[in-house]
Amino acid sequence: ETGVTQTPRHLVMGMTNKKSLKCEQHLGHNAMYWYKQSAKKPLELMFVYSLEERVENNSVPSRFSPECPNSSHLFLHLHTLQPEDSALYLCASRAGGETDTQYFGPGTRLTVL
């Protein structure tokens, strides 16, 4: 276990549904990340939060809405998604400062029907 947990592990939703992905880190880190992993493509960075402030939004459509209520929790709110949004969504955390190493959760496998 890496100390980063994600729920749910699997999610199937229709295009009109609203759902949320949750990430929690137990490492005392102060930076958290959302990534999208699609088949045969490199990991795509979506959002970066540092000390609960969003420091990067990598041109992600507004149907994805992140929330970071504190340094241990990160959410990704989903609304009116498209079938092409089906992917593995990974959360990662980093200690902060000069440390570059990111530690990943197990991911949420999302299927949009």
Added chain:
Amino acid sequence: GENVGLHLPTLSVQEGDNSIINCAYSNSASDYFIWYKQESGKGPQFIIDIRSNMDKRQGQRVTVLLNKTVKHLSLQIAATQPGDSAVYFCAENSGYSTLTFGKGTMLLVSP
């Protein structure tokens, strides 16, 4: 643009052999590199990292080599085991607190 890429998409080896997975990078300003292992159904797992002031770093059964002259990174796994079968990613730091990942190499270990 700048990118991180892998030479071989799939590497098949026999149990007990040594494995070498390669990675090319193009951003000469990158000063930190990391290897991850991703097993089926799991998130990427940290294996080993290296900073640009080093050219070699060893872990348990793994060694990372960095050649800054040709912008090349490799991961060597000694005495490869079936449990090593996974996709391996290299990544480089690419800006404020971010990493850029390669596509990955699938390592298949036969008993």
